[in-house]
Amino acid sequence: MDLQRDLQEVKTARVLSKEVDFGEFSQIYPDKDACLSYLANLKWAGGYQCRKCGHEKYCDGREPHSRRCTKCRYVESATAYTLLQKCKFSIIKAFYAVFLIYTHKGNYSSQELSRLLDLRQGTCWSFSQKVLEAMRRRRLAPDFDENEGWIHVLLDATTTEPEETSDVESAAHA
Numbered sequence: 001m002d003l004q005r006d007l008q009e010v011k012t013a014r015v016l017s018k019e020v021d022f023g024e025f026s027q028i029y030p031d032k033d034a035c036l037s038y039l040a041n042l043k044w045a046g047g048y049q050c051r052k053c054g055h056e057k058y059c060d061g062r063e064p065h066s067r068r069c070t071k072c073r074y075v076e077s078a079t080a081y082t083l084l085q086k087c088k089f090s091i092i093k094a095f096y097a098v099f100l101i102y103t104h105k106g107n108y109s110s111q112e113l114s115r116l117l118d119l120r121q122g123t124c125w126s127f128s129q130k131v132l133e134a135m136r137r138r139r140l141a142p143d144f145d146e147n148e149g150w151i152h153v154l155l156d157a158t159t160t161e162p163e164e165t166s167d168v169e170s171a172a173h174a
Contacts, residue, residue, distance in 0.1 A: 022096055022116065022117075025095075025096050025099065026092065029092055029095050029096075030092075031092065032064075032090070032091050032092065033064060033065075035091040035092055035095050036064055036065040036078045036079070036091065037064075037065055037078075039065070039078045039079065039082060039084065039091075039154060040065040040067075040078035042151060042154065042155060043078060043081075043082060043155060044067070048067055050069035050071065050072060050074055050076075051074065051076060051081070052069065052072050052074040053069060053071055053072040053074070055069050055070065055071035055072065057069075057070045057071070058070060061075040061076070061077070062075070063075075063077055064078075065077075065078040066078060079091070081157040082154055082155055082156065082157060083098065083130065083131065083134050083153060083154050083155070083156045084154065085157075087127070088123075089117075089119055089123065089127075093117045093119065094127070095154075096116075096117065097113055097117060097124070097127055097128070097131065098131055098150055098153055098154060099150050100113065100116075101113075101128055101131045101132065101135075102131070102135065102149075102150035102153055103150060106131075106132050106135060108128070110122075110124040110125035110128050111124075113127075113128065131153060134153045134156035135153055137156060138152055138153055138156065
């Protein structure tokens with residue numbers, strides 16, 4: 001009963017764009033698989049279409065939640081063509097960073113992100129810039145709704161630059 005109440009509070013806080021801590025956030029997105037599943041469901045909510053040949057039928061790819069075209073065999077991961085493409089740190093931390101930056105309307109310092117997520121400040125600054133640019137593009141979109149949630153920023157496909165992190169840090173924080 002307490003868990004159900006706690007989960008409801010987290011969901012309510014998300015809807016109202018209040019800050020929740022990483023522990024509460026992790027109840028909704030507990031692991032990499034949950035994040036990838038959520039992202040894949042968002043990404044292909046309107047159906048799958050191969051980016052190479054336009055075919056609409058797919059099978060599962062080798063990576064979790066990836067899709068492989070049954071015609072040309074092109075494989076697309078859940079993170080490809082999203083804000084999280086080439087992200088070098090944990091997708092759970094990336095989700096939380098996007099959530100925090102979005103709910104604070106872009107006013108969340110890279111130093112605070114660094115402390116909260118246990119990542120280098122430079123990594124957090126680079127990722128913050130990527131999120132802020134996605135937020136700016138989203139605000140300019142014709143279908144933008146002032147009350148929409150942070151998830152729309154996740155689907156931003158324009159930014160494809162890799163995050164600047166060392167291989168050692170990527171392995172340590174993955």
